[in-house]
Structures are given as C-alpha cells and as structure tokens.
Amino acid sequence: MAETMKRLMIVDDSMIIRRRIKREHGLENFSVVGTASDGEQAVALARQTNPDLITIDLTMPNMDGIDAIPLISEACPTAKILVVSALSDKATAIQALSRGAQGFLCKPFTDEELQQALKELAED
Amino acid sequence: MEKESIEVFINSLSNFYRQIGAAEVSVGVPYLLDANQPVASDFTGIIGISGKRRGCVYFTCPKAMLSYLLMSVGESEVTTEHLCDMVGEIANTIAGNARKEFGSEFMISVPVVVQGVPENIHLPDNTRCVVIPTKWKSYQSAIVVALE
Amino acid sequence: MFAGLFGKYRAVVISVAMFIILDAGVLVLNFYISSQLAEDATNVNLAGRQRMLSQKTAKSLFEYQRQLEIGASTEAVYRELNNAVNLFEKTLNAFDKGGETTSASGQSMHLNSADTAAARKAIGDSQQIWGSIHIEFERLFSSEPGVVTHDQALKALIPMVAQNNNKLLKLMNDLTNELERIARDKSNTLRMIQAAAITLAILNFFLILFHFLGQLRRSDAVAEEARQETQEILKTVREGLFLLDEKMVIGTQYSGSVKDIFGDKDYSGMSFRELLKSVVVESDMKTVEEYIKLLLNSQVKENLIGSLNPLSDLEVSLPTASGGYEVKHLSFRFNRAIENGEIRHILVTVLDITELVSLRQDLEKANQNTGLQIGALKELLHVDRDSMEAFLKEADASLVAVNDILKERVTSSYDYLDKINSTYRIIHRIKGDASALNVPNIVSAAHDFEEQLSRLREKDQLQGGDFLPLTLALNDLFRLLTDTRDILSVFHRSQTPVVQQLRSEPSLDxxxxxxxxxxxxxxxxxxxxxxxxxxxxxxxxxxxxxxxxxxxxxxxxxxxxxxxxxxxxxxxxxxxxxxxxxxxxxxxxxxxxxxxxxxxxxxxxxxxxxxxxxxxxxxxxxxxxxxxxxxxxxxxxxxxxxxxxxxxxxxxxxxxxxxxxxxxxxxxxxxxxxxxxxxxxxxxxxxxxxxxxxxxxxxxxxxxx
CATH class of the missing domain: 3.30.565.10 (Histidine kinase-like ATPase, C-terminal domain)
Structure with a gap:
C-alpha cells in the first residue's frame, strides 16, 4: 500500500511522557514532527507543522490543554487529537473532548494501551 | 495484602528498567515498616490507590540514581524538574502495570513527586506497610506498599 | 434484477396481466356489442320502414289514380309514389343480396343480406310478390300520363297492389320481427360473453386480492412475531435498556427493568435529564449530557472515551413501592446505535449493581476478618487474662525482633539461612506458648509461618524476593495479635478478674x-x-x-x-x-x-x-x-x-x-x-x-x- 507518512505531534509537560510516546507509539509510517511542553508552544507548533495526529496533556503550564485544543483544531482542522491525561476529573476531560478532540487515554497507561489508542485514532 | 498484588509492583519496577534497557534490579528481603514511619530517600514518587483497596504505593530513591537513569535515557541535562519527571515516570510505570493487573476496581492516581522526606504520605493505620528494598547498580531504593 | 423481480412476484405479475387482458377484452367486446346493436337497430328500423313503404306505395298509387280522374295536379303524389317504390325496391334488394340503401336521414349506407331462414323466406316471398308489381311500376314511371302504356300499367297495378298490399305488409312485418329476434339473440349472446368476461375479471381480481392479502397477512404475522419477540426480550432482560435520540429523549420501547429500577412510570418520550433529575446533581448532569454529545459526534472515537463515562458507578437513593427510599448502585453504559453509517441513537444500558457492590464490600470485610473466627473467640474465653496479656506482649516483641532480622542487610547468601534459622526459633516459641495457652488460631498461624520457613530453607539460591510471603505472613501475625488483644480487651472490660494468676506462681501450670x-x-x-x-x-x-x-x-x-x-x-x-x-x-x-x-x-x-x-x-x-x-x-x-x-x-x-x-x-x-x-x-x-x-x-x- 502506498501510504504517505503520517505525522505525529506530542504535547506534554513531562519530558518522560514525551519521550515515552515518541519511543512507544508503535505505529508504522509515522514520524514525530515535534514535541511541545505547554499549550502555547503546541498551538504554534501545530500551525507550523500541520500534523495528522496529536497527543495532548490537559494540565500544563502557560496554556492548558483545554484552551489549546480549540486553537489547535482551528489551526489544523484535519488533525486527530488524543487527550492523554489522568482521570482525576472526568468532567474536564469530557469538556476537552467536546472542544475538538477525538479520543481519551487515561494516565498512567501501558505501552499497549498507548499503541491501541493511537491506532484507533489513525483509522478513518 | 496478597503476595500477588505486591509482586505486581515489584515486576513493574523490573519492567521499567527493562524498558529503558538498563540492568536488572535486585530485590532485597522485604520487611514491615516500624510504627508506619515512612522511609524515604531523596526523591519519592507516590501513587494513591482508592476503590477496592485504599492506600498508596511509593517508590523512593537517591538523587544520584535518578541522575544516572536520566543519562542512560540520553538526557544530559540534570535539572530538578527532570529528576522529578524521572521518579514520576517510574511511579507511573508501576501504577500503569498495577492498573492493568488489577482492573478498574483500583483507582490509581497520577504520581505525586516529593523531594526530600515527605511529610504528608498518609499510611493506613490498621496494617503495617511492606518495604521492598531494591538495588540497582549500587543504588539502594525501595518500593513501599501501603494497602489496607 | 428484473428477472429476479419477475421471479419473486411471478404470481402477482401474471395475475395483474390477466386482469388487464380480461378488462381490455371486455372493453373491446363492449365496443363490438354496441356497434352490433347499432347495426341491428338500423336493420330493424329499415325493415319497419319497408312495412311503412308498402302501405305508402299503395296509398300513393290510389291517390294518383283519383287525382288523374278528377284532373287535378298529380305532380306531388307522383313524386311520392316514385320515391316510395324506389326506396322499397332498393332496400328489399339490399336485404336480399346485401348492398346500398338510403338511411332514414337520407344518407347512403351499406346493408348486409339477412341470412336466417325466416328472414330469407320473408324476403323471398316479398321478392316474388313485389317482382311483378315492380315491373308494372317500371312501365308506369317510364311513360307520361295519358300515354297508353302508362294507363295500361296503372290499370294493371290497381288490382295487383290492392290484392297484395296486405300480404306484403305481413311479410315485411315478419322480416321486422325476425330481425328484431336476431338482434335480441345476438345481444343476449354478447351480453353473456360480457358477463363471463366480467366474471373472469372479478375472479381474477379476487385471486389477486387473496394472494396479496395472504402475503400481507403472512408478513404481518412475521412482523408481529418479531414485535412480540422484541417485547419478550425487553420484558425479560435484566438490564434497563432504552434508546436516546439526538435530543436525549427516551424512545418508545424500553425494557421492563427500567421500571424496576426507576419506578413504575411511562418513560417513553421522557428526556434523559428528567429521568436522572432526582439522582444526579445539575453539574454532573451537564457532564453526562456533554458525554452523550461526544458519543453522538461521529468525529469522536467511541472506543477511546469509554473510560470517561461519568455514570459507570452511580450511587442513588430511589423511592421504593412501600414509600421509603433505597440506596442502589447503578451502572450506565452508553453505546452508539449506528444505522446506514450514521449515529441515530444512543443505546443506554442500566445495570443495578447494588448486589455486586455489597457482595464486594462483604468480601472485603470477610477478607479482613479471616484472622479471627468464632471458635477462636470461644477458646479465648478460657484463657486467663494475665497469662494471655503477657503472651501477647511477648509475642509482639518477638515479631518485632523477626522484622528486625528481616531488615538486617544481607552480605552473603549465608545470611539468608541465618535469617531463616533465627526466625524459626522465635516463631516456634510463640507457637509453643500459644499451644500451651490453647489459642488455636495463633498456633495455626505460627505453624503456617514455620511451613513457609521450611519451604524457604529447602530452596536453592535464595533471593530477597523469596521472603515476600514471609513478610506478609509476619504482617498477618501482627494483625492477628492485635485483633486478639482487641477482642480480649472488649471481653475483659465487662468482667471482673476471677482468678488472678500471678507471674510468680508457686507451682508449674x-x-x-x-x-x-x-x-x-x-x-x-x-x-x-x-x-x-x-x-x-x-x-x-x-x-x-x-x-x-x-x-x-x-x-x-x-x-x-x-x-x-x-x-x-x-x-x-x-x-x-x-x-x-x-x-x-x-x-x-x-x-x-x-x-x-x-x-x-x-x-x-x-x-x-x-x-x-x-x-x-x-x-x-x-x-x-x-x-x-x-x-x-x-x-x-x-x-x-x-x-x-x-x-x-x-x-x-x-x-x-x-x-x-x-x-x-x-x-x-x-x-x-x-x-x-x-x-x-x-x-x-x-x-x-x-x-x-x-x-x-x-x-x-x-x-x-
């Protein structure tokens, strides 16, 4: 199959999480086009790189995920957004999704859960 | 507390080291915490557990060990933030495995990272906590399981 | 596809085609019959006219003769006579051999020869009589009055016509009657054919009708069966099941359990908000609605939001039939109902997990209490308080010592064995003491501990992790001592000491x-x-x-x-x-x-x-x-x-x-x-x-x- 390379962007304030997703996304034909550690960076990076897939944390400095998501999906309407966050507050997570994200992955997660979620999201 | 539950935590730690391609961790003789006075090293990652079981599990280790770990994943910058990230990630891996093993009956919080001796680890008073001393390279660390 | 359709509805197509053919047949027949009837009516009319013409000929002839005698003008009566004779001749010939004649309205028309025996006889007889009369009329018309031939012809005609006039009238009457009979017969036959065709058409119609009715009834029966099965399922299923539309309104069908869970009411058309009004606070309700909206949004992945379900375990107080309130645990599940690739509804499954939750809690409680059984309690009552307290205190200190042994740093593998042996001594002592005091559950706990130690001792290549069961057993022993102490203190608080056995007793026990x-x-x-x-x-x-x-x-x-x-x-x-x-x-x-x-x-x-x-x-x-x-x-x-x-x-x-x-x-x-x-x-x-x-x-x- 002649698929084009898909592009993944990772947004999380934890370096370890960023590294982990980068390393363990488990998707073929994917390249990580950039990582951001807060909402502001994420919006700018999304404008610049126009990724296909984005993983984003909710609690971040400067601009949190819930404010960044609508801006990102405005900048890249075709990008699929996966919220990767802890389940401490379901209401916030649901609100984030209703602002333009397509899926939710609960922190902490295993590698298999991460891969499963990204695969599901990448499907059309 | 069942042996199997605690083994899940121990295995998770081994998994973590395996994940980053580091040498195996060796496990010491587990013992009970005296009068439930928390033991802690330089950095401690605590995950709270609620639901079917209540309590917490924490991983505590010296700063030197975290620095070593950071370098082994290719992070040359050893800042406090990164050190906290690293111990948080270890706790995260432990929590993630636990969630997989125990299912949804365990509600597992995101790790809280504490530097120095934690003041507010709440340990259950109706049971003693199990300390599992672990050793990686020459660094002594410990998993403490405090479940009702 | 057409062949398939034809195949499936073969009977229907044939029936309908038959119906159309028969109807068309009846229609054609109607046209034919009415044209035939019109033709026959003309024939009958013309025969009637012949009857009239025979009389008119006679009357005009006699009038003509009288006019001639009195010398009056004969022009009009002559023309009348001429016309009557010619018309009679022409029409009679047409009846006889088929041919042209003039209709009542003066138009030329074709007439078929009459062919029944009676008609032929009447025509033949008329031709015989009329033949000789007509010859004389030919002579009469070929000459002017006053000419010999004219007078001769007239002279001959008067007696001839007078004599045959009535005969001719009768014959023409017979023809008329015969033609009327033929017309009647023909129309009767035609009517019968028409009736038969209509009957067939009606039969066909009923055939189609019954066929369709049968089919309709059968498909109705299938639909009814399906409906009943659905009802049956909805009635018996233990989960509360219903559909929500995009406005979050409950559909018309829902399972009986919905009433069991939420009370006996009609829920069809009720909004989900209304259903949960009394059990979910407003802010949570908003979250629930947001969550359902996510599910209705096809952009969002259903599999990736399951963990966000805000109603996976909901503790509610619901009114009971007896008027009180009951605490229940409900678990809601939401699934997309997809039709033609579109999310049409959300299927809501409500489970009453109250029993499950309480079972789980009981189990937890039971697990916590495994250390103490009723039997053990009974035994405790016989043990004297001071020895027991002394024992518990000592045992506790011994266990602390065991924990210290576990904690000691290991430098060689020999240290592991050392830990085991030291621990053994201590635990065995506790067991002996407990056995002497007759506290069976501590004896058996200590015994189990010793078993663990034996197993460890036999193991090659001991490692730290192997001691985990021992550590946990130690924790259990600690807890058992605490529990025993708690029970004792409760028991002894209500009792004055009966025999105060001092530690410095004067004899062996x-x-x-x-x-x-x-x-x-x-x-x-x-x-x-x-x-x-x-x-x-x-x-x-x-x-x-x-x-x-x-x-x-x-x-x-x-x-x-x-x-x-x-x-x-x-x-x-x-x-x-x-x-x-x-x-x-x-x-x-x-x-x-x-x-x-x-x-x-x-x-x-x-x-x-x-x-x-x-x-x-x-x-x-x-x-x-x-x-x-x-x-x-x-x-x-x-x-x-x-x-x-x-x-x-x-x-x-x-x-x-x-x-x-x-x-x-x-x-x-x-x-x-x-x-x-x-x-x-x-x-x-x-x-x-x-x-x-x-x-x-x-x-x-x-x-x-």
Missing part, C-alpha cells in the same frame, strides 16, 4: 502441661498420663520460673511426640497401653534438677544419625566417628528433627534448640539418660544463684552440650 500432653496424644492416637511433682518449684528463682515452665512444656511435648509409642506398639512390647510422663523437681547439692521422664521408645541413635546425614548437618565420616553421647546431643542442634512429617506438635527440633539456648543462658546443664525401647529422661540443673560460680567448677558426668 499443671493444667497447661496436662492439656498440652493430652491434646498431642489425642492428635497422634496415643494415650498418656502425666504426673507432676513440683513441690520444689517455690525455691526456683522468680526470674527463672517462666523459663522452667517453658522448658518443661517443650520437654513434655518432645516426650509425647517422640517418646511415647502408640498403644498397639506399647502393648506388644509388654508395656501398658498408656504412656507415663513424669515431671519432677529434685533437690541436688548444686541446685534443683528438673527432670522429664517418659517410658517410651527412647532415642533411636541410628535414626538420629540418618537424619543428621539427611539434613546435611554432618558427613557420614563425621557421624561415624561420634560417640553415642554426641549423637544424642544432635537433637538439640538447630534444624534437627527425627519426625518425617511436620505437624504443629513437633518434628522440627527448633524447640529443643530453644530449651538448650535458654538453659545455657542461665548456666544450666542438660543431661540425657536414654535406654532405647524402654525409656528416656531429659533433665537439666538449675544452679543455686549463690553458688553459680562454684557450680561451673564442679565436674559432672553430664553431657556437655
């Missing part, structure tokens, strides 16, 4: 010794009687009394377990069925000797050797070189046991190990007097405190162990 001996004997199928002579007990130093009591218990246990044989063996060896164990305190020069004597099988030196070899304590050569006394002393070494199966009464040897250690601590000495097959006595000397020093200088024949 006979009851405890007897209880221990008889219980072990019972367990092992032996009989035993114990005699205790402890008159000298008060002269034992206070601080040693506890140790003496413990040691006696251990030695008695050892005597019953290892010494006393089962009754059958005893009797065959010439002994009494019941074994005798004697505990005696004897005054000696250097102190008090504590003896425990049994008349059992004694110590079998060969078995001791074998065992020591098996346990790897010594090599075969070393054992071979040992004196009998030395062999006997092996039973006091750690890890030795001559019983093959471990049970809680003995067989692990660590008890003897403790006895030895304790006695050595107060500089006492152990002596073993053994006669295989006959008896065994183990004794130790408690030196007088004052003479402790000189005691150690005195030479005895005792085993130096």
């Amino acid at each position: 006979h009851a405890m010794i007897n209880r221990l001996a008889s219980r072990i004997a019972e367990d092992q199928g032996k009989e035993v009687s114990v005699v205790v002579d402890d008159k000298l007990f008060p002269s034992i130093a206070l601080e040693h009394r506890k140790m003496v009591q413990d040691a006696v218990l251990q030695l008695v246990r050892n005597a019953v377990v290892h010494g006393i044989e089962i009754p059958a063996v005893r009797v065959s060896g010439g002994k009494s069925a019941a074994g005798a164990v004697t505990v005696a305190l004897k005054a000696e020069e250097s102190g008090i000797r504590v003896c425990v004597h049994d008349d059992g099988q004694g110590i079998d030196l060969d078995r001791v050797r074998e065992r020591a070899l098996e346990r790897g304590m010594y090599s075969a050569e070393q054992l071979e070189a040992m004196q009998p006394n030395r062999i006997v002393s092996l039973i006091f070494e750690p890890g030795f046991s001559t019983l093959d199966t471990a049970d809680e009464h003995g067989g692990r040897g660590v008890g003897m190990d403790i006895v030895k250690a304790n006695i050595q601590q107060i500089r006492g000495r152990i002596r073993v007097s053994n006669r295989p097959g006959r008896h065994c006595e183990i004794s130790f000397l408690l030196p007088h405190p004052a003479r402790e020093h000189s005691e150690s200088m005195t030479t005895h024949k005792e085993e130096a162990v």
Whole structure:
C-alpha cells in the first residue's frame, strides 16, 4: 500500500511522557514532527507543522490543554487529537473532548494501551 | 495484602528498567515498616490507590540514581524538574502495570513527586506497610506498599 | 434484477396481466356489442320502414289514380309514389343480396343480406310478390300520363297492389320481427360473453386480492412475531435498556427493568435529564449530557472515551413501592446505535449493581476478618487474662525482633539461612506458648509461618524476593495479635478478674502441661498420663520460673511426640497401653534438677544419625566417628528433627534448640539418660544463684552440650 507518512505531534509537560510516546507509539509510517511542553508552544507548533495526529496533556503550564485544543483544531482542522491525561476529573476531560478532540487515554497507561489508542485514532 | 498484588509492583519496577534497557534490579528481603514511619530517600514518587483497596504505593530513591537513569535515557541535562519527571515516570510505570493487573476496581492516581522526606504520605493505620528494598547498580531504593 | 423481480412476484405479475387482458377484452367486446346493436337497430328500423313503404306505395298509387280522374295536379303524389317504390325496391334488394340503401336521414349506407331462414323466406316471398308489381311500376314511371302504356300499367297495378298490399305488409312485418329476434339473440349472446368476461375479471381480481392479502397477512404475522419477540426480550432482560435520540429523549420501547429500577412510570418520550433529575446533581448532569454529545459526534472515537463515562458507578437513593427510599448502585453504559453509517441513537444500558457492590464490600470485610473466627473467640474465653496479656506482649516483641532480622542487610547468601534459622526459633516459641495457652488460631498461624520457613530453607539460591510471603505472613501475625488483644480487651472490660494468676506462681501450670500432653496424644492416637511433682518449684528463682515452665512444656511435648509409642506398639512390647510422663523437681547439692521422664521408645541413635546425614548437618565420616553421647546431643542442634512429617506438635527440633539456648543462658546443664525401647529422661540443673560460680567448677558426668 502506498501510504504517505503520517505525522505525529506530542504535547506534554513531562519530558518522560514525551519521550515515552515518541519511543512507544508503535505505529508504522509515522514520524514525530515535534514535541511541545505547554499549550502555547503546541498551538504554534501545530500551525507550523500541520500534523495528522496529536497527543495532548490537559494540565500544563502557560496554556492548558483545554484552551489549546480549540486553537489547535482551528489551526489544523484535519488533525486527530488524543487527550492523554489522568482521570482525576472526568468532567474536564469530557469538556476537552467536546472542544475538538477525538479520543481519551487515561494516565498512567501501558505501552499497549498507548499503541491501541493511537491506532484507533489513525483509522478513518 | 496478597503476595500477588505486591509482586505486581515489584515486576513493574523490573519492567521499567527493562524498558529503558538498563540492568536488572535486585530485590532485597522485604520487611514491615516500624510504627508506619515512612522511609524515604531523596526523591519519592507516590501513587494513591482508592476503590477496592485504599492506600498508596511509593517508590523512593537517591538523587544520584535518578541522575544516572536520566543519562542512560540520553538526557544530559540534570535539572530538578527532570529528576522529578524521572521518579514520576517510574511511579507511573508501576501504577500503569498495577492498573492493568488489577482492573478498574483500583483507582490509581497520577504520581505525586516529593523531594526530600515527605511529610504528608498518609499510611493506613490498621496494617503495617511492606518495604521492598531494591538495588540497582549500587543504588539502594525501595518500593513501599501501603494497602489496607 | 428484473428477472429476479419477475421471479419473486411471478404470481402477482401474471395475475395483474390477466386482469388487464380480461378488462381490455371486455372493453373491446363492449365496443363490438354496441356497434352490433347499432347495426341491428338500423336493420330493424329499415325493415319497419319497408312495412311503412308498402302501405305508402299503395296509398300513393290510389291517390294518383283519383287525382288523374278528377284532373287535378298529380305532380306531388307522383313524386311520392316514385320515391316510395324506389326506396322499397332498393332496400328489399339490399336485404336480399346485401348492398346500398338510403338511411332514414337520407344518407347512403351499406346493408348486409339477412341470412336466417325466416328472414330469407320473408324476403323471398316479398321478392316474388313485389317482382311483378315492380315491373308494372317500371312501365308506369317510364311513360307520361295519358300515354297508353302508362294507363295500361296503372290499370294493371290497381288490382295487383290492392290484392297484395296486405300480404306484403305481413311479410315485411315478419322480416321486422325476425330481425328484431336476431338482434335480441345476438345481444343476449354478447351480453353473456360480457358477463363471463366480467366474471373472469372479478375472479381474477379476487385471486389477486387473496394472494396479496395472504402475503400481507403472512408478513404481518412475521412482523408481529418479531414485535412480540422484541417485547419478550425487553420484558425479560435484566438490564434497563432504552434508546436516546439526538435530543436525549427516551424512545418508545424500553425494557421492563427500567421500571424496576426507576419506578413504575411511562418513560417513553421522557428526556434523559428528567429521568436522572432526582439522582444526579445539575453539574454532573451537564457532564453526562456533554458525554452523550461526544458519543453522538461521529468525529469522536467511541472506543477511546469509554473510560470517561461519568455514570459507570452511580450511587442513588430511589423511592421504593412501600414509600421509603433505597440506596442502589447503578451502572450506565452508553453505546452508539449506528444505522446506514450514521449515529441515530444512543443505546443506554442500566445495570443495578447494588448486589455486586455489597457482595464486594462483604468480601472485603470477610477478607479482613479471616484472622479471627468464632471458635477462636470461644477458646479465648478460657484463657486467663494475665497469662494471655503477657503472651501477647511477648509475642509482639518477638515479631518485632523477626522484622528486625528481616531488615538486617544481607552480605552473603549465608545470611539468608541465618535469617531463616533465627526466625524459626522465635516463631516456634510463640507457637509453643500459644499451644500451651490453647489459642488455636495463633498456633495455626505460627505453624503456617514455620511451613513457609521450611519451604524457604529447602530452596536453592535464595533471593530477597523469596521472603515476600514471609513478610506478609509476619504482617498477618501482627494483625492477628492485635485483633486478639482487641477482642480480649472488649471481653475483659465487662468482667471482673476471677482468678488472678500471678507471674510468680508457686507451682508449674499443671493444667497447661496436662492439656498440652493430652491434646498431642489425642492428635497422634496415643494415650498418656502425666504426673507432676513440683513441690520444689517455690525455691526456683522468680526470674527463672517462666523459663522452667517453658522448658518443661517443650520437654513434655518432645516426650509425647517422640517418646511415647502408640498403644498397639506399647502393648506388644509388654508395656501398658498408656504412656507415663513424669515431671519432677529434685533437690541436688548444686541446685534443683528438673527432670522429664517418659517410658517410651527412647532415642533411636541410628535414626538420629540418618537424619543428621539427611539434613546435611554432618558427613557420614563425621557421624561415624561420634560417640553415642554426641549423637544424642544432635537433637538439640538447630534444624534437627527425627519426625518425617511436620505437624504443629513437633518434628522440627527448633524447640529443643530453644530449651538448650535458654538453659545455657542461665548456666544450666542438660543431661540425657536414654535406654532405647524402654525409656528416656531429659533433665537439666538449675544452679543455686549463690553458688553459680562454684557450680561451673564442679565436674559432672553430664553431657556437655
């Protein structure tokens, strides 16, 4: 199959999480086009790189995920957004999704859960 | 507390080291915490557990060990933030495995990272906590399981 | 596809085609019949006209003659006569051979020849009569009045016409009647054919009707069956099931359980918000609605938001039929119902998980309480408070010591074994004490602990993690002690102490010794009687009394377990069925000797050797070189046991190990007097405190162990 390379962007304030997703996304034909550690960076990076897939944390400095998501999906309407966050507050997570994200992955997660979620999201 | 539950935590730690391609961790003789006075090293990652079981599990280790770990994943910058990230990630891996093993009956919080001796680890008073001393390279660390 | 359609609806298509053909047939027939009727009516009219013309001919002829006679103008009557004759002639010929004639309206028209027998006869007869008349009329018309031929013709015609006039009238009448009959017959036949065709068409119509009705009824029956099955499912399913539309309104169909869960009401058309109004607070309701909106949004992945379901476990208070309120745990599940690739509805599944939750809680509670059972409680009531408290305190301290042992840093693999052996000694002591106090659940917990230790001891290549079960068992023991203490304090608070047994009791605890001996004997199928002579007990130093009591218990246990044989063996060896164990305190020069004597099988030196070899304590050569006394002393070494199966009464040897250690601590000495097959006595000397020093200088024949 002649698929084009898909592009993944990772947004999380934890370096370890960023590294982990980068390393363990488990998707073929994917390249990580950039990582951001807060909402502001994420919006700018999304404008610049126009990724296909984005993983984003909710609690971040400067601009949190819930404010960044609508801006990102405005900048890249075709990008699929996966919220990767802890389940401490379901209401916030649901609100984030209703602002333009397509899926939710609960922190902490295993590698298999991460891969499963990204695969599901990448499907059309 | 069942042996199997605690083994899940121990295995998770081994998994973590395996994940980053580091040498195996060796496990010491587990013992009970005296009068439930928390033991802690330089950095401690605590995950709270609620639901079917209540309590917490924490991983505590010296700063030197975290620095070593950071370098082994290719992070040359050893800042406090990164050190906290690293111990948080270890706790995260432990929590993630636990969630997989125990299912949804365990509600597992995101790790809280504490530097120095934690003041507010709440340990259950109706049971003693199990300390599992672990050793990686020459660094002594410990998993403490405090479940009702 | 067309062929398929034709195939499926073959019967219908044929029926409909038949219906159309028949209808068209009837229509064509109608046209034909009406044209035939019109033709016949013309014929009948023309025949009628012939009748009239025959009379008109006669009348005009007579009028013409009279006019001629009176010399009046004949022009009009002549023309009339001429017309009548010509028309009659022309029409009669047309009736006869078929041909042109003039209609009533003066138009030329074609007439078919009449062909029935009666018509032909009437026409033939008329032709005969008319033929001769017509010839005379030809002559009349071919000449002018006054001309001879004209007058001759007229003269001939008058009698001829007068004579035949009535005949001709009758014949024309017959023709008319005949033609009328033919028309009637024909129209009757045609009507019959029409009726038949209509009947067929109607039959066909009913055929189609019944066919369709049948089919309709059958498909209705299938639909009804499906509906009933759905109803059945909705009625019996234990989950509350209903659909929500995009406005979050409940659909018309929902399972019966919805009423069981939320109360007997009609829920169809109710909004989801209304349903949850009383059980979910407003802010949570908003979250729930947001969540459902996410599900309705096809952009969002259903599989990736399941964990966000805000109603996965909802505790609610719902009104009951009796008017009260009941706390229930409900679990809602939301799934997309997709139709033609579009999310049409959300299927909501509500489960009452109250029982599940309470079962889970009960189970948790039960798990926490496994340490204490009713039986254990009953036993506790018999134990005197002070000994019990002392025991609990000591046991607790012992467990802390065990934990310290576990905590000690390991530097070589030998340290692991060391931990095991040290722990063994302590736990065994607790077990002995608990057994003597008759606290069975602590005995069995300690026994389990020992089992764990045995398993560890046999394991090669011990590692730290292997100790985890032990650590947990230690935690359980700690908790068991705490629980026991709690129960006791509750129990004793309401009770005034009956007998205050002091720690410095003036005698050995006979009851405890007897209880221990008889219980072990019972367990092992032996009989035993114990005699205790402890008159000298008060002269034992206070601080040693506890140790003496413990040691006696251990030695008695050892005597019953290892010494006393089962009754059958005893009797065959010439002994009494019941074994005798004697505990005696004897005054000696250097102190008090504590003896425990049994008349059992004694110590079998060969078995001791074998065992020591098996346990790897010594090599075969070393054992071979040992004196009998030395062999006997092996039973006091750690890890030795001559019983093959471990049970809680003995067989692990660590008890003897403790006895030895304790006695050595107060500089006492152990002596073993053994006669295989006959008896065994183990004794130790408690030196007088004052003479402790000189005691150690005195030479005895005792085993130096």
